[in-house]
Amino acid sequence: MYRYDEFDHAMVKDRVEQFRGQIARRMAGDLTEEQFRPLRLQNGLYLQLHAYMLRVAIPYGQLNAVQMRKLAHIARTYDKGYGHFTTRQNIQYNWPKLSQVADILDELASVEMHAIQTSGNCIRNTTADQYAGVTADEIEDPRIYAEIIRQWSTFHPEFTFLPRKFKIAVSGAVGADRAAVRFHDIGLFIVKNDAGEVGFEVWVGGGLGRTPMIGKKIRGFVAKADLLAYLEAVLRVYNMLGRRDNMYKARVKILVHETGTEEFTRLVEKEFEDTQGGALDLPAEEIDRIAAYFQPPAYEALSDDPPALTARRFEDKDFNNWVRVNVARHKAAGYAIANISLKPVGVPPGDVTADQMDAVADIAETFSLGGIRVTHEQNLVLPDVRQDQLYDLWLALREQGLADANLDHIGDIICCPGLDYCSLANARSIPIAERISQRFADLERQYDIGELRLKISGCINACGHHHVGHIGILGVDRKDQEYYQITLGGAPGEDAAIGTKVGAAFSAAEIVDAVETVVNTYLAIRQPKERFIDTFRRVGDAPFKESLYDKAA
Amino acid sequence: MMQQVVTGNRLADGVVIYLGQDGGWTSKIDAARVAADADEAKLLEDIAKAAEKARMVVGPYLIEVTDTAGAVTPVRYRERLRAYGPSVHPEFGRADVPDHLRMGSEAEFVHLNGVAG
Numbered sequence: 001m002y003r004y005d006e007f008d009h010a011m012v013k014d015r016v017e018q019f020r021g022q023i024a025r026r027m028a029g030d031l032t033e034e035q036f037r038p039l040r041l042q043n044g045l046y047l048q049l050h051a052y053m054l055r056v057a058i059p060y061g062q063l064n065a066v067q068m069r070k071l072a073h074i075a076r077t078y079d080k081g082y083g084h085f086t087t088r089q090n091i092q093y094n095w096p097k098l099s100q101v102a103d104i105l106d107e108l109a110s111v112e113m114h115a116i117q118t119s120g121n122c123i124r125n126t127t128a129d130q131y132a133g134v135t136a137d138e139i140e141d142p143r144i145y146a147e148i149i150r151q152w153s154t155f156h157p158e159f160t161f162l163p164r165k166f167k168i169a170v171s172g173a174v175g176a177d178r179a180a181v182r183f184h185d186i187g188l189f190i191v192k193n194d195a196g197e198v199g200f201e202v203w204v205g206g207g208l209g210r211t212p213m214i215g216k217k218i219r220g221f222v223a224k225a226d227l228l229a230y231l232e233a234v235l236r237v238y239n240m241l242g243r244r245d246n247m248y249k250a251r252v253k254i255l256v257h258e259t260g261t262e263e264f265t266r267l268v269e270k271e272f273e274d275t276q277g278g279a280l281d282l283p284a285e286e287i288d289r290i291a292a293y294f295q296p297p298a299y300e301a302l303s304d305d306p307p308a309l310t311a312r313r314f315e316d317k318d319f320n321n322w323v324r325v326n327v328a329r330h331k332a333a334g335y336a337i338a339n340i341s342l343k344p345v346g347v348p349p350g351d352v353t354a355d356q357m358d359a360v361a362d363i364a365e366t367f368s369l370g371g372i373r374v375t376h377e378q379n380l381v382l383p384d385v386r387q388d389q390l391y392d393l394w395l396a397l398r399e400q401g402l403a404d405a406n407l408d409h410i411g412d413i414i415c416c417p418g419l420d421y422c423s424l425a426n427a428r429s430i431p432i433a434e435r436i437s438q439r440f441a442d443l444e445r446q447y448d449i450g451e452l453r454l455k456i457s458g459c460i461n462a463c464g465h466h467h468v469g470h471i472g473i474l475g476v477d478r479k480d481q482e483y484y485q486i487t488l489g490g491a492p493g494e495d496a497a498i499g500t501k502v503g504a505a506f507s508a509a510e511i512v513d514a515v516e517t518v519v520n521t522y523l524a525i526r527q528p529k530e531r532f533i534d535t536f537r538r539v540g541d542a543p544f545k546e547s548l549y550d551k552a553a
Numbered sequence: 554m555m556q557q558v559v560t561g562n563r564l565a566d567g568v569v570i571y572l573g574q575d576g577g578w579t580s581k582i583d584a585a586r587v588a589a590d591a592d593e594a595k596l597l598e599d600i601a602k603a604a605e606k607a608r609m610v611v612g613p614y615l616i617e618v619t620d621t622a623g624a625v626t627p628v629r630y631r632e633r634l635r636a637y638g639p640s641v642h643p644e645f646g647r648a649d650v651p652d653h654l655r656m657g658s659e660a661e662f663v664h665l666n667g668v669a670g
Contacts, residue, residue: 027565029608047611049635050645051567080645095645097566348641419631420639428634430641480630 001062001371002147002293004112011155012109015116019043020102027099042122044115045101048423054093054101055118056108060128060146060170061089061374065361068372070111072357078104083357085342085350087414087465088167089127089374090118094421116154121162123153123235129171129178130375133294134383136331139190140198142170144291145227148282152228159235163242164250166235167207180376180492182206182215183468185252186234193221200227204234204264205256208462212498213253216261218268224287226272229280233271237264297369297384302334304387312391319394321443322405327390336387338368340380340397341404341412345441348430349415350378359400367393376465377414379407409446410454410519411437414465418458418475419482425458427475427482427508432456435512440519449519451531453492468492470533471518472499473511484511486518488544489536502541503549514548521547555628556620557594558585559601560635561613569635570610572597578609582627582636587620 004012019039026036040046044055056071063071071091075083078100079093086092096104108114117125126146133141149168153159159166169179172190181187187203200222206215222230238252241259256264313320328337340360343349352360360380364372367389368382375381385393397403406412413436416422418429433456440446455469459476466472472487483505490499506514519532521544526535536544559572563580570578571585579585588594594615601613617628627633638645 027608033605033611047562047567049631050569050638051562080642082642095567099565351642419634420641428640434641477630480628482630 001064002059002143002290008112009109012112012114012116015043015114016102016105016109019105023098023102038120041119042116043101043105044118045096045098046119048094048421049419050421051095052098052101053421054096054104054115055086056091056093056113056115057118057125058090058113058374059125059150060132060143061130061376062132062143063372063374065365065370065372067111067113068357068361068364070107070113072354072361074104074107075354075357081354083352083354084348084417085352085374085378085380087376087378087416087463088125089130089376090125091374092417094417117150119165121164121166123149123156123159123162123166123168126150126153127167127169127179127184127376129173130373130381131178131328131337131383132172132373133296134330134332134335134337135173135176136329137174137176138172138331139174139192140172141291141294142172142188142190143294144287145188145190145200146170147290147293148227148287149231152231152280159239162235162239163244164247164252166238166252168231175494177493177496178375180465180468180496182496183208183212183465183492184215185238186231187215191221197221197223199223200230202230202234204268205253205261207251207253208465208467209251210248210460210462211251211254211257212462212467213257214496214498215253216256216264218261218265225282225284226276228282229275229278230268230272232275232280233268236271236275237267241267296332299332299335299384300386302332302386302388304333306334306388308388309390316391318405319391321447322394322403323390325405325409325447326407330384334387336385336390338382338385338390338393339375339407340382340402341406342379342402343406343412343437344401344404345411345437346434347437349413349433356400356402359396360402363393363396363400366396377412379412405443406446408451408453410440410449410452411443411446412453413437414453414455414469416457416459416463418456418464422458422463424461425475426460426477427458427484429456429458429464429473429475432473432475432484432508432511436515439512439516449523449532451533452519453490453533454515455490465492466490467498468496469499470531470536471515473515476505478505482508484508484514486511486514486548488518488541489533491533495533500541502544517547518544555617557588557597557615558582558618558625559597559613560585560616560632561601561605561610564608564611567611572601572604572613576600578604582618582625583623585618585625587618587625588615 046053128142169184170188183206189201202219203215326339369384373381415433419425453470455465456473457464457466468490474485485505487499491497573579
């Protein structure tokens, strides 16, 4: 993984000291809250319902065991023994004290981490495919470019006060989008052109929130050398023309929508004429220098499906299910990608205890060459596991309560913090996720239902990605009562789609039954091998509407 | 006119606090000073603004409550969550919450549809 050089170290250290001074001045009364608020947000510190919340950046979701132990230590020392992994591959602490935040940031800096680019109207922490570098379906490792973007975007003076926050995601995979790339302000796919050169396909103006939109492809190929020049051109157009009069219309998706994709593209291309071939040119040797940090480890010469694994799968049904559901194909023979579901039954999705974090760090060192990834589905990944060690890994995870075999099934719910923590929320989301996971706790039933992406947001800002859930749930407030709308047919990946509202909202007491009705309707009408989303696309929402709303008829 | 109390978050640690009967700030809503009319509410607001300047509290504001025999309960759901802690992770909730106002892991739906109902 990338290691800080002296510039990174100095920059982060200076930033912590600067913020330490700002906190001291706030506590001493030299800064008002109004003056202090933008400063704390630039350092990832929010004020939520019950306390401050610190959001820590995990660039492109990559951690090592040392960093994970530090995150555990922070949870234990400065918080209530928990951390919460988010839908942007970051981690949040829900109970830090303002008086201790600088110390926390010092601790993070000691392991090359920080909370920069996790708030404010800047270019936020860049996300990537969690299988980057280890999946066989990849043209090139997207982490290389996510890191280059990180270095270009951190403290970029021209883009410190954008109209609104700006999120970039990168994927190098062919035919699989695991990073919801089309729902970012800029989405980059690594592609090959007809001449066999590797470059980027650029999508702009995707996003969720109150106006969900799938991004528009504005260029089929940008050469590697031009990557930053092209990004700068897009950002420049947005910075100049993006709406600053209305917070809800300030994201680039609205600009693209109001300007029209064709005109927006023309403006970007015109700007690109200025930025191309200048100081932003990305030399091949610089790409190579960064790529060196992401060189694959020396894999041993092994074979797929070793007898030890096959025998264990045959003997132990639970283990076999976990392998079938949570383990993905690795590019190196004899290795595997193991997903750790952070969605045990009845537990807030994405929450991990300090002890579990320590255990994951140990497990990563023992079984995965020290590597860990965070996914936007609020799960963890161990990227480099020997197949003949999968069983021992599974036993170790099971001991920690981290062996739930529910990846991409109805138990694997994405869920924002909701009104239990968040000052923006209208309704709670976590208790709904907990109750749905309890209702569908039977894994055999989950496997019968098959792949089903269920996503819950506690307000229209859609941090729980409900728009792209096969089943999405949106919490709304009606006369101080929590109600929940259901959307159907969304999809985050290659087959990106935005779900549509199925009808009137359900009360908190009804919503779990309503979800079950939707699932049962699908089970009754599905054809062989159809996933929920396939059935929905074949039949539309009529059968679901009927079973949800026409019961009285 | 509804009864009101002033709430905000403590600057140093973000904890939810209320303007208390003795003019200080308390994390216990039952110890909050309840304003019964508009004049008294205005007075509490003025005290809170001064406390904000004195760096005791961040973003103080008035909320509506019911005061029944010294048990002060916020009317709005959001404020009940602030007063008693999140409804998930019961261990994060407050130890001094009356049982009938607890929002634990909620096997029962009654809490979801209004705790004080």
